[in-house]
Amino acid sequence: MEFKDNIPIYLQIEQYLYRQIALGKMKAGEKIPSVRKLALELTVNVNTVQRALQQMNDQGILYTKRGEGNFVTEDIELLAKTKQTLIDNQLDEFVQNMAKLGVERDSLVTVLEKYLKESEE
Amino acid sequence: MEFKDNIPIYLQIEQYLYRQIALGKMKAGEKIPSVRKLALELTVNVNTVQRALQQMNDQGILYTKRGEGNFVTEDIELLAKTKQTLIDNQLDEFVQNMAKLGVERDSLVTVLEKYLKESEE
DNA sequence: TTAGCTGTATTACATATCTATTACACTCAT
């Protein structure tokens, strides 16, 4: 996996895993790959993977069975809410960033439509 | 100014200055505050400001008169193009991030409209 | 019980970022 510079890798891994869940590629109760496999896949150190997982553990998205592995929570509501939060965060950020560039709320839809039309291919 | 953790401050300052330009608060040919003033304003070290300015210098947005200060380029076209690029980058990122969360291109406008309506107040 | 898989912890090292401090170089108004 290619990581952006200037953003900690462990955060990018966390984001990656969150997206896997949002996309339904990791489902409730499922075991996720071991820290060592993930470290290999992502060409990153075990400790860095570990750090990402710890945070998701704290947030209840994953739970750990020591000696067995990490598993996606079985709390379906939490998963759904998490996905929605991820989407809402993107929307928040988008609206805020555009405002900081002088693009008003009212023109956002128009701007987006134009952009989508022009980048069709 | 409040800075996000996890993103280098000098990048956030650079972004801040770009936005000032996009908003027209810093106009072509104008002198910008001295590195020491900016450092005070932003409660940050002079070196950190310096680092942000160097990059903008390299990109031609600013030019330096040693002993006098830093000035916004007089190249109006470049300024306009820069603003447009900033906006396009936000759109790019938004579309890509939403895709990574499973929100398709076709539904983006609808999702945005709904979001804007619901967050009115 | 043992082998091989899990997660976890610790240590040491390298690099990037940021601060603080000091010094230097240039320009302009006086």
Added chain:
DNA sequence: ATGAGTGTAATAGATATGTAATACAGCTAA
């Protein structure tokens, strides 16, 4: 010429991030 304002450079120290290597601890299947 001098002083006050500019940008620039260099050093030292603190903290965060990431790697590498090693060791430990728990689970499961053979």
